[in-house]
Amino acid sequence: MATVKVRIPTPLQKLTGGLGEVDGDGNTVKDMFESLETKYPGIKERIYDEEGTMRRFINVYVNEEDIRFLNGEGTELKDGDDISVIPAIAGGI
Secondary structure, eight states: OEEEEEEOOGGGTTTTTTOSEEEEEESBHHHHHHHHHHHSTTHHHHHBOTTSOBOTTEEEEETTEEGGGTTGGGOBOOTTOEEEEEEOOOOOO
């Protein structure tokens, strides 16, 4: 099981006690979110919908690579990986 650093966006930091970066554990991105839910209850429902599908407006990066171009939430993790959870921003100029 890999231990990774997870950057938490400001709107979700109320669930992590104000922390902008937390440690997560898991072999895949999905496993890592499961482990975060045990430490920070409520975080999973912000990332996944009622059917268990990752919400469209949440972008997740592993070492600056968008998981949509890797293996999605099945993307394998290794110790020391950097995970960024970024809510999509709507709008335009």
